Amino acid sequence: MKYTLVGNGRMGQQVQAVVESSREHEIHAVLDVDAAITPESFRGADVIIDFTVRDAFLANLPAMLASGVPVVVGTTGWDGKIDEVKAMVARNGASLMYSANFSLGVNIFLRTVREAARMIDAFDQFDIALSEQHHTAKADYPSGTALRAAQMVLDASTRKKSVLPDLPEDRKIRPDELQVASIRLGSVFGQHAAHINSEFDDIVISHTARSRQGFAGGAVEAGRWLAGQHAANPGFYTMDDFLDEVLS
Template sequence: MNIAMVGFGKMGHMIAQAAELRGHKIVCSVDPFARDASLVTGDAASMAEGVKNSGAEGVIEFSHPASVFSNIQALIPLGLPLVVGTTGWHDRIDEVSAAVERGGGSLLYSSNFSIGVNLFYRIVSEASRLMAEFEQYDVALFESHHNQKADSPSGTALELAKRVMDGVPRKTRLVTDAFVRKPEADELHLSSVRVGSVPGTHTVWFDSAADTIELTHTARNREGFALGAVRALEWLQGPDQSGATKKGIFTMKDVFNDI
C-alpha cells in the first residue's frame, strides 16, 4: 500500500520503518520541523493537498495534540483510510464521526496501538467487573512516561480509567490532580509522572486492608505501537466481511475482533 505519514517524529519514523518491512511504500511524509520529511509544512490545508497528490492509499497521523484535530479535519474529505495515533482530541469524537460520515471514508483511532496494551485493556475490564463485587477493595491508577510527552494523563490511562469506572459502579468521578484532602469513596484517582525516557507504564491497583492486587503493563520500546499502527491501517484498508469497503469510525477493538 502507498502510505502517507502525517507527523514525522519518533513514531512517524518508526512506523515508516515497520511499514516498509511489511512491503508498503511511504509516498509522503509531512512535518513542519523534520528535515527529512518530503513535505515540510504545519499548515493543514497544504498537508492535505500534498497527501492527495502523493498517490497515498492510506494515511497515518502521529503528530501533536495541538495539531491533530485540524489535521483530521483536513484529511477526512480525501476519503482515504486514516489511522490516528495522536491523542488529546477524543472528546470531539462526535464532531469527527459526523465529518467522516459526510466524507464517506474511514478513520481508526486508538490511544494505544500496542497489541499488549489492547490485551491489557481487556484484562482490566474483566478484573474491574470481578472486583466490583468486593467492596473492601479500593482502586486507583498510575502512569509514567518520558519527559517529552505533551499530554497528561496519557490517553491510555484515560481509557483504562474509563474501563475501571465501567466495571466498578462505585467509582463515578475521575480525579487526575493531586489530592489535598481525603478522597471521597466514589472518586477514582489517576496520577501521572513524567521522567527521562520511560516509553510508558500503566498500573491499576485494587487495594484492601489485607492485600493489594496490582496489574501493570510496561512498554519496553515504541516498536509495538508502530507495528500496531501499520496493522491497523492494513485492516482498515481491507474489505469488511461482506466484501465492501470499510466506512465510518473504528478502534483497535474492531481490529482485534477480526484477528
C-alpha cells in the same frame, strides 16, 4: 500497501522504519506537521497514519477525511472533540481508526483491567486506582491510554463515578473517585498499571513498553485492517473493533 505519514517525530520515524522493513508495505510520502496539507497531498496512498499533536491533527483532519483515504490516528489529547470528529467522519463517508495506543500488549492490558474491574465490583473490600509514567517530552496527562483504562473501569464499576487526575489539597479522595496518577520521568517509553487493594492483599496489573516499535507495528497492522473495512463499512473504529474481529 502504500502509507502516507503525517508527522515525522519519534513515532512517525518508528512507523516509517516498520513499513520500510516490510515486504508488504511501502512509504508513499512523509508530510511534515507544519506542511500545507490538502486532500491532494494523499493522492495515491492506501492509508494515512497521523502521529502529530492535537492542534495539528484537528487542523489537518478535514483534508485527510476529504481525501477518501482511510486514516489511522495515534495523536492524543483531543478526546473532548471525539463526538465532533465522529460526525465529520460520517459526513465525509470516511474511515478513521483512533487509539491512544496501538500496541497489542497495551490493548491486552486494557482488556485485562476491564475484566478485573468487573470482578472486584462484586466485592466491597476492593479498591482500584491507575497510574502511568512517560517521558518528560509528553505534553498531555493523564495519557490517552490511562484515560482509556479509566473509562473501562468506570464502565465496569458501580462504585467509581469520576476520574481524579490530581489529588485535591483540601480534602480526602472520595470512594466514588478513580485516581489516575501521572509521572513524567526521563525517557520512559510508557508504563501503565492498575493497582487493586483490599485489607488482605494487593493486585497489580501492569504493562511496560520497551520500545516504540510495538506502537508503530500495531498502527501499521491497524491500517491494513482499516483499508479492508473502508470499502464495505466506512466509519469510526477503535482498536476494540480490530481485536474483536481478530479474536472472534
